[in-house]
Amino acid sequence: MYRLGISADGRRLATPGKDGTVRVWDVGDPAAPVAVATLTNHGDSVKSASFSPDGTVLATGSADATVRLWHLDAGEATTRVRARVRTPIDPAEWQRRFPGLPHDPPCGH
Structure with a gap:
């Protein structure tokens, strides 16, 4: 069984996958969802996803017996x-x- 995550404001949906990824969607317009991130760091299928109350962190659980915390603020992630x-x-x-952020790699490379 897979458990989807939905943010408290109803604008984001996290979909766990058999391939070890989690996709985050902007579902502000349910008729036209937009993929905003693909999170990859689990070694097996992801079984569940849950947003923090303020929507800034996503917790995911995997069949590989790991739980990951993903900070969803793009500025914080790039830092x-x-x-x-x-x-x-x-x-x-x-x-x-x-996606959508200007190319600004580490160490100015």
Whole structure:
């Protein structure tokens, strides 16, 4: 059984997947959902997703016996990536990971 997550404001939906990913959708217009992120770091199927009350953190649980906390604020996420990644991120990969944000890789690469 898979458990979807919906943010308290009803604007975001998190869909766990058998492929170990979680997709986050903007469902502000239910007739035209927009994919806003694909989260990949579980080693097995993701079984559940739940948003924090303020919608800034998504918790996911996987069949690999892990729970992950995802900080959904794009500015905070890019700051975390820049602090940890030391290899260049090309523009295509940047847009895949951070859709809509200007290419600003770690260490100015």
